[in-house]
Amino acid sequence: MFKRLICFAVFFSAFTAFAMAEELNLKEVATGVFVHQGIHALPDRQNHGEIANIGFIVGDRCVAVIDSGGSPAQGLALKSAIKATTKTPICHVINTHVHPDHVYGNIAFKEPGVSFIGHRKLTQSLAARAPYYLEKAGRDMGMTLKNEDFIAPDKSVDSIMELDLGGRKLILTAHGPAHTDNDLSVYDDKTQTLWLADLLFMGHVPVIDGSLTGWLKELEKLKKIEARLAIPGHGPVASEWPKAAEAETRYLEMLRNEIRQYIKQGKTMEQAMAQVGQSARGEWQLFDDFHKRNIATAFAELEWED
Amino acid sequence: MKTKIYIKSFCFLLAGLMLANMALAAGEEDAAWNNVLKQKYFGDRSIDESTASIELTAPYRAEDPALVPISVTAKKPQSPTDYIKTITLIIDNNPVPFAAAFHFTPESGKADIATRLRFNAYTNIRAIAETNDGKLSMVKAFVKASGGCSAPIGADLEAAMARMGKMKFKLEGDKVSLNQPNQTQLLVSHPSISGMQMDQISRQIKPAHFVNQVKVSFNGKPIMSAETDIALSTDPNFRFYFVPDKAGELKAEVKDNQGKEFSYTQTVSP
Ligand SMILES: [Zn+2]
Numbered sequence: 001m002f003k004r005l006i007c008f009a010v011f012f013s014a015f016t017a018f019a020m021a022e023e024l025n026l027k028e029v030a031t032g033v034f035v036h037q038g039i040h041a042l043p044d045r046q047n048h049g050e051i052a053n054i055g056f057i058v059g060d061r062c063v064a065v066i067d068s069g070g071s072p073a074q075g076l077a078l079k080s081a082i083k084a085t086t087k088t089p090i091c092h093v094i095n096t097h098v099h100p101d102h103v104y105g106n107i108a109f110k111e112p113g114v115s116f117i118g119h120r121k122l123t124q125s126l127a128a129r130a131p132y133y134l135e136k137a138g139r140d141m142g143m144t145l146k147n148e149d150f151i152a153p154d155k156s157v158d159s160i161m162e163l164d165l166g167g168r169k170l171i172l173t174a175h176g177p178a179h180t181d182n183d184l185s186v187y188d189d190k191t192q193t194l195w196l197a198d199l200l201f202m203g204h205v206p207v208i209d210g211s212l213t214g215w216l217k218e219l220e221k222l223k224k225i226e227a228r229l230a231i232p233g234h235g236p237v238a239s240e241w242p243k244a245a246e247a248e249t250r251y252l253e254m255l256r257n258e259i260r261q262y263i264k265q266g267k268t269m270e271q272a273m274a275q276v277g278q279s280a281r282g283e284w285q286l287f288d289d290f291h292k293r294n295i296a297t298a299f300a301e302l303e304w305e306d
Numbered sequence: 307m308k309t310k311i312y313i314k315s316f317c318f319l320l321a322g323l324m325l326a327n328m329a330l331a332a333g334e335e336d337a338a339w340n341n342v343l344k345q346k347y348f349g350d351r352s353i354d355e356s357t358a359s360i361e362l363t364a365p366y367r368a369e370d371p372a373l374v375p376i377s378v379t380a381k382k383p384q385s386p387t388d389y390i391k392t393i394t395l396i397i398d399n400n401p402v403p404f405a406a407a408f409h410f411t412p413e414s415g416k417a418d419i420a421t422r423l424r425f426n427a428y429t430n431i432r433a434i435a436e437t438n439d440g441k442l443s444m445v446k447a448f449v450k451a452s453g454g455c456s457a458p459i460g461a462d463l464e465a466a467m468a469r470m471g472k473m474k475f476k477l478e479g480d481k482v483s484l485n486q487p488n489q490t491q492l493l494v495s496h497p498s499i500s501g502m503q504m505d506q507i508s509r510q511i512k513p514a515h516f517v518n519q520v521k522v523s524f525n526g527k528p529i530m531s532a533e534t535d536i537a538l539s540t541d542p543n544f545r546f547y548f549v550p551d552k553a554g555e556l557k558a559e560v561k562d563n564q565g566k567e568f569s570y571t572q573t574v575s576p
Contacts, residue, residue, distance in 0.1 A: 042453040042454055043453065043454070043455075044453075099455040100455060101455065123507060123508055124508055124512070126504075126507050126508075127504050127508035127512070128457075128459050128502070128503045128512070129457045129459060130503070130504035130507055131502055131503065131504055132426060132457045135426075136451070139427075139428075139451070140453060147506060150504060150507055152507045152508070177461070177462045177465070181461070181462055181463070181464065207454065207456075208461070209456060210461050210462055211461065211462045211465070214462070266477075266478055266479075269373070269422070270375045270377075270420075273375070289452075289453060289454060292369040292370075293369040293370040296369055296370040296373045296375075297370055297372075297373065297461050300373055300422070300461075300539070300540070300541055300543075301465070303493060304465075304469065304472075304493075304495065304541070
């Protein structure tokens with residue numbers, strides 16, 4: 001019986017992934033701020049890359065989507081969830097950074113009157129990664145994407161942008177290289193909610209695809225923001241700020257300090273990848289999937305420090 | 307009952323298809339090499355698949371596909387009469403399979419080379435050694451791509467661009483040991499842009515910009531030189547040996563495909 005269920009699951013996920021938009025679970029973490037909680041998993045054929053926290057904020061005049069989802073189907077699911085929640089039209093899709101689990105739902109929102117907003121470096125990063133991501137989507141998730149599914153921002157944030165949704169103001173900040181080189185955070189003035197997306201990982205081991213020292217620098221600045229709640233890209237829908245960043249900061253500082261030591265002692269990247277920070281394994285999910293790669297990225301950055 | 311049988315056979319069919327795919331992939335692993343690449347890079351020369359002359363160390367999984375550490379170790383020291391002239395690295399399923407060709411001399415001491423490469427797919431990497439008698443031998447390793455959001459692109463290109471041309475040599479200690487192989491590491495800062503991108507997104511062309519030539523000498527004598535391509539990681543890194551006979555100058559001369567030239571010297575003493 002169990003086998004039979006699995007088989008059915010395989011059957012359905014393989015053939016109906018794009019046909020049916022599953023209902024999306026959303027939680028209103030503050031007035032008008034809705035978040036769908038992702039799962040701690042690598043993108044694969046079962047979850048279709050629908051792993052990140054995504055959601056939207058509702059104003060009097062406009063809805064702003066914050067990250068559109070990990071697949072076109074999840075984008076559609078988010079869109080219908082928005083329609084079921086409010087009559088207010090969707091005016092903006094904010095992409096917090098280039099990673100597929102945050103942007104592959106974009107295509108579901110593409111229509112006149114909707115603007116796509118991202119960091120000034122998002123377009124270039126997307127252009128460079130798209131050919132590789134396209135292939136990877138097929139290989140890892142069995143997802144056939146077309147060039148048109150990659151939607152670059154039509155409005156880009158140089159440093160700070162204010163977005164008036166009617167009765168509430170969002171402050172979008174373009175950060176220096178941290179999680180990626182195109183991270184954008186969103187601060188909702190009305191509820192003092194700081195939507196950090198992948199600048200904040202909780203439970204899921206942080207992934208460095210930008211700059212380790214840059215990330216720590218941005219965290220220092222972010223911690224000074226008086227927010228009631230922070231929304232991570234991976235983890236619970238909302239947490240107390242800046243307490244929410246403690247574990248991530250500890251992990252990144254540990255990596256920085258240990259790798260600096262390795263470099264000072266003349267050790268190689270391979271040695272560092274095998275040994276650094278293994279004691280932190282128990283604290284994080286997906287540790288074995290990302291920790292070594294974090295070391296490689298951080299090592300290549302830190303060896304240029306002196 | 308009937309449905310159950312039907313479902314079961316469907317499951318078998320699925321499993322069968324998956325297995326067939328995997329078997330196909332296993333058989334096809336060497337297809338690109340056998341059908342195209344060997345001829346392209348080595349013509350009709352015979353290549354002996356053997357670990358007699360070199361060993362290749364590659365991770366089973368490319369943790370960061372932009373920075374995969376690869377090393378080739380020579381089985382024998384270099385001698386004036388018996389030495390490895392060239393080690394070529396080919397990554398079968400990369401957009402440009404030729405990654406690099408490293409040239410050594412008897413003065414290299416040991417024809418070991420370690421570097422960091424980009425991997426775009428599940429693929430074999432091959433190291434082909436040519437000894438001074440003109441014989442070719444090959445070792446290979448299979449590297450799986452990693453999951454997650456990473457891509458074979460530098461994480462912070464702006465930082466690499468800002469310090470482009472900056473170089474460093476790193477020795478194992480403060481001093482070199484005379485008349486024996488000493489390991490050194492050459493770090494070159496360069497963004498290493500592959501030029502591959504989806505143009506309709508960026509609406510502007512970002513031409514390839516990568517290091518294509520490296521020459522390292524000690525007191526004017528060549529130790530290691532290389533032709534390289536877009537598989538080199540951002541901020542290329544090379545680890546190799548040289549045999550100093552006295553104090554002197556390590557010199558690196560690097561060129562990129564846009565005609566930029568960089569050089570750097572560092573004094574070493576026993
Ligand atoms: Zn991310």
